[in-house]
Amino acid sequence: MLDIRALFRKYQSSIADFAHMVSRLAQAHDFSITSWIRSVPHNNAVGGKDDSLHQIGLAVDVTPTNDAEKAGIISLARAMGLQVVDEGTLHIEYDHGDAKYEAADAAKAILQPPPAAA
Numbered sequence: 001m002l003d004i005r006a007l008f009r010k011y012q013s014s015i016a017d018f019a020h021m022v023s024r025l026a027q028a029h030d031f032s033i034t035s036w037i038r039s040v041p042h043n044n045a046v047g048g049k050d051d052s053l054h055q056i057g058l059a060v061d062v063t064p065t066n067d068a069e070k071a072g073i074i075s076l077a078r079a080m081g082l083q084v085v086d087e088g089t090l091h092i093e094y095d096h097g098d099a100k101y102e103a104a105d106a107a108k109a110i111l112q113p114p115p116a117a118a
Helices: 004-010 012-028 040-045 066-078 099-109
Strands: 031-035 059-064 081-086 091-095
Touching: 004 081, 012 031, 012 066, 059 066, 059 099, 066 081, 066 091
Parallel strands: none
Antiparallel strands: 031 059, 059 091, 081 091
């Protein structure tokens, strides 16, 4: 079984890099963060995907103050190599190859009901 804590340790430098990138975005543009790190149960409760990088701190949702800020955030985030999805709010993630698959596997293990007692 994969452990979310183990994934945090494994991707610690990526999480730190991502936090620095989000900080750079915040210095350059005006927005509010609406979601960053989610527990697996919370991610499930809000309808997050099983492979959501929110579960390991590698995704953030932001609400820009206006369309000009939105365009600037998208441009700068993509220039930094981040993935951006415009869902009304902006979903920004640090796509780290296997991280999505590992997050999904760990989430399934956490949400899976314990085996029935014999």
